[in-house]
Amino acid sequence: MAVATAAAVLAALGGAGTRVQRLRRGGDPGLMHGKTVLITGANSGLGRATAAELLRLGARVIMGCRDRARAEEAASQLRRELRQAAECGPEPGVSGAGELIVRELDLASLRSVRAFCQEMLQEEPRLDVLINNAGIFQCPYMKTEDGFEMQFGVNHLGHFLLTNLLLGLLKSSAPSRIVVVSSKLYKYGDINFDDLNSEQSYNKSFCYSRSKLANILFTRELARRLEGTNVTVNVLHPGIVRTNLGRHIHIPLLVKPLFNLVSWAFFKTPVEGAQTSIYLASSPEVEGVSGRYFGDCKEEELLPKAMDESVARKLWDISEVMVGLLK
Numbered sequence: 632m633a634v635a636t637a638a639a640v641l642a643a644l645g646g647a648g649t650r651v652q653r654l655r656r657g658g659d660p661g662l663m664h665g666k667t668v669l670i671t672g673a674n675s676g677l678g679r680a681t682a683a684e685l686l687r688l689g690a691r692v693i694m695g696c697r698d699r700a701r702a703e704e705a706a707s708q709l710r711r712e713l714r715q716a717a718e719c720g721p722e723p724g725v726s727g728a729g730e731l732i733v734r735e736l737d738l739a740s741l742r743s744v745r746a747f748c749q750e751m752l753q754e755e756p757r758l759d760v761l762i763n764n765a766g767i768f769q770c771p772y773m774k775t776e777d778g779f780e781m782q783f784g785v786n787h788l789g790h791f792l793l794t795n796l797l798l799g800l801l802k803s804s805a806p807s808r809i810v811v812v813s814s815k816l817y818k819y820g821d822i823n824f825d826d827l828n829s830e831q832s833y834n835k836s837f838c839y840s841r842s843k844l845a846n847i848l849f850t851r852e853l854a855r856r857l858e859g860t861n862v863t864v865n866v867l868h869p870g871i872v873r874t875n876l877g878r879h880i881h882i883p884l885l886v887k888p889l890f891n892l893v894s895w896a897f898f899k900t901p902v903e904g905a906q907t908s909i910y911l912a913s914s915p916e917v918e919g920v921s922g923r924y925f926g927d928c929k930e931e932e933l934l935p936k937a938m939d940e941s942v943a944r945k946l947w948d949i950s951e952v953m954v955g956l957l958k
């Protein structure tokens with residue numbers, strides 16, 4: 632029973648059969664100097680690890696976070712860690728580390744996304760990389776401020792509006808990149824256009840998978856629309872990573888020690904899990920590459936349902952209406 636529960640959680644987080652690879656690809660120090668990067672959900676887990684590395688590479692990193700106090704705390708800690716690393720140096724690149732800025736962004740509120748983007752457009756002269764990283768996983772049925780099912784609303788619709796409102800800035804900063812964090816669990820999702828808000832029935836695993844399939848369809852449709860602009864967009868799965876993403880999953884007390892053991896042994900650390908985001912955001916190897924799906928810093932194949940152009944277009948059109956970009 633305990634083993635079954637642990638296996639189910641493992642499968643739910645990363646997709647059964649995922650081979651955990653522990654790899655690191657360091658970027659050259661200074662690689663991101665002069666570049667501005669926006670990371671959503673950057674105060675914890677993968678987003679925090681991505682922010683730390685891009686900061687070390689010299690980027691100006693904007694943390695788009697829901698809870699300003701928690702994000703400021705994470706930012707202070709990141710700055711402290713960087714200073715300590717420099718003092719213990721000789722760590723090349725640390726002395727040329729970038730800047731860290733916190734801005735408030737709640738992806739469960741279209742009002743907040745709009746206010747955030749307005750502030751960005753007024754105060755930031757450029758945006759070189761946008762990393763759509765924030766996510767919510769298998770929560771009980773909840774709605775966003777605008778009445779959307781929470782996982783679809785945050786993971787897909789919030790980022791859909793954010794990206795569209797920042798596209799002008801990304802284009803004027805080109806060559807620029809958009810990186811979308813999806814999950815292998817997209818495989819179990821489907822876009823049910825008749826019930827995108829899951830009002831008829833709600834299955835929390837299925838809805839997470841749907842939102843992550845939407846991330847991929849969005850990426851591919853956006854790549855098509857951005858052809859010839861020098862703005863690229865790619866999507867990734869990070870593998871199974873030891874973060875707080877599973878906060879809504881109830882693990883029985885008796886099973887917890889086993890789960891902790893399994894996650895310690897088999898899950899990636901956030902630093903390991905963040906490598907593909909960092910790679911897509913910064914590596915010269917992917918200059919000009921767009922519309923592709925990556926895992927462990929390598930391109931991977933997608934299931935046909937994630938490559939269906941007519942579904943991608945329909946999802947785009949409906950999303951435009953849902954977030955109020957088209958009346």
Ligand SMILES: NC(=O)c1ccc[n+]([C@@H]2O[C@H](COP(=O)([O-])OP(=O)(O)OC[C@H]3O[C@@H](n4cnc5c(N)ncnc54)[C@H](O)[C@@H]3O)[C@@H](O)[C@H]2O)c1
Pocket residue numbers: 644645671672673674675676677678695696697736737738739740764765766767768785812813814815868869870871872873874875876877
């Ligand atoms: N951890 C894994 O095993 C795993 C596997 C596959 C995909 N992912 C994806 O990786 C991404 C990062 O997740 P993580 O594992 O680092 O988990 P995490 O919980 O540590 O990070 C998620 C971040 O998203 C933020 N967030 C949630 N709702 C938000 C909202 N309404 N507005 C703004 N920010 C919000 C959280 O505050 C948090 O900072 C997610 O998109 C997740 O779906 C993770």
